[in-house]
Amino acid sequence: MNNKGAAAHKTALVIGAGGVIGRNLIEYLELLPEWEIIGVSRRGGDSSGRTRYVSVDLLNEGDTREKLGKLSEVTHIFYAAYQDRPTWAELVAPNLAMLVNVVNAVEPNASNLQHISLMQGYKVYGAHLGPFKTPARETDAYHMPPEFNIDQQQFLERRQPGSSWTWSALRPSVVSGFALGNPMNLAMVIAVYASISKELGLPLRFPGKPGAYNSLLEMTDAALLAKATVWAATDERCANQAFNITNGDLFRWNELWPKIAASFGLEAAPPLQMSLEEVMADKEELWSSMVEKHGLANNAYKDVSSWRFGDFVFSWDYDFFADGSKARRFGFHEFVDTEAMFMDIFKELRQRKVIP
Structure with missing residues (x-):
């Protein structure tokens, strides 16, 4: 080089x-x-x-x-x-x-x-x-x-x-990080899904395959x-x-999901498998009313929702992780706590008035 x-x-x-x-x-x-x-x-x-x-x-x-x-x-x-x-x-x-x-x-x-x-x-x-x-x-x-x-x-x-x-x-x-109009942003999927659940007075249900709730992920x-x-x-x-x-830690949705729900002031109900792409397809009008009601930034529904990607990630009913030690052996030692990462992204989305 x-x-x-x-x-x-x-x-x-x-x-x-x-x-x-x-x-x-x-x-x-x-x-x-x-x-x-x-x-x-x-x-x-x-x-x-x-x-x-x-x-x-x-x-x-x-x-x-x-x-x-x-x-x-x-x-x-x-x-x-x-x-x-x-x-x-x-x-x-x-x-x-x-x-x-x-x-x-x-x-x-x-x-x-x-x-x-x-x-x-x-x-x-x-x-x-x-x-x-x-x-x-x-x-x-x-x-x-x-x-x-x-x-x-x-x-x-x-x-x-x-x-x-x-x-x-x-x-x-x-x-995961802050970005609008991105087709592969899981944090945004969860944030908008949770916000709409709250608007409808619903608890937060994990929508993926039953086995995915217990898989080991990063x-x-x-x-x-x-x-x-x-x-x-x-x-x-x-x-x-x-x-x-990788962030350097592992997690299972069955432990993290209730904490995510609590951060939105929601209860976590038992998982129920459903296609977000299908059940959220008719929510554009609801989102528009939420933007007006809560004084949110005027982001189009298509720019804040990546339902297909959410369905993809939540379908992994198998362990999904890699060995990150090579980067450490070569000299890169940074790490991030995944739970804190999600909470920080949700906080930024609220501060930027993307979600209520």
């Missing part, structure tokens, strides 16, 4: 700047004086301070080359973009194409490109398919494709030899992940390595 020490000037190109991962990464980079930041997303953003935004359609090779090809100052690419599709197989083409388009656009002109950071997840271990080996380790064998996370990493592995840059792959569990705090991402991108020991990044 070609970094010239911690104080050397760096320029981060954050791909997927509007999501919970990208947004928290930018917030962390803004605290570090040696970084200039360029945020990339389809929507763009309002530039301020050391961060400027570029609106790019990453699926359009020409648009990507035109907008990103002239950014010769980039030293680090942080790739956290994601395109959702209905099936696992359909995810591969767009998500691989976006990464390839970014690298093809930036690499030829960014003469001081030092590192490409790739955001992955436990899909690498087949966690989305059913019960998988736990704790999952970075050395575990790949599973039968299709899997875009693996294809993306193999693209970087093929491209890197002979290059001036190295790569790293970060593998968080379910990531989470990854978005701010913790941001620190780990920058660490892996700037510590030469991490060159061309993958790392599981």
Whole structure:
């Protein structure tokens, strides 16, 4: 890795700047004086301070080359973009194409490109398919494709030899943090579900599969992940390595759920399996009335609800955790208490008037 020490000037190109991962990464980079930041997303953003935004359609090779090809100052690419599709197989083409388009656009002109950071997840271990080996380790064998996370990493592995840059792959569990309009934000799912339950005078019921209430799980705090991402991108020991990044503790919903209910002033009733995507489909009018009644920020219902993702996470009636010791062995020692993480996010959502 070609970094010239911690104080050397760096320029981060954050791909997927509007999501919970990208947004928290930018917030962390803004605290570090040696970084200039360029945020990339389809929507763009309002530039301020050391961060400027570029609106790019990453699926359009020409648009990507035109907008990103002239950014010769980039030293680090942080790739956290994601395109959702209905099936696992359909995810591969767009998500691989976006990464390839970014690298093809930036690499030829960014003469001081030092590192490409790739955001992955436990899909690498087949966690989305059913019960998988736990704790999952970075050395575990790949599973039968299709899997875009693996294809993306193999693209970087093929491209890197002979290059001036190295790569790293970060593998968080379910990531939680503040972000609106994000299709994979579990804390927001729980917060809006609990708020609507309270509005309707209902107790808080765990909606997932019966076995999921008792499974052993872990989470990854978005701010913790941001620190780990920058660490892996700037510590030469991490060159061309993958790392599981987790809060460092484990939990079961059967213990945490009643505490979450209490934080909303609710009782926790026995679990009842139901599809949030189905039962919450008709709640937009109710949400609009809650926004007016409680003086909330005027966020569209679709921007505060990720019911499909909630159903996905709450369906895991098997243990879901990885071994995070490799990152510690390589020098990253941060940790977060998961219960405190949820409570802090709920507090921020109330302060920002997203929920009552």
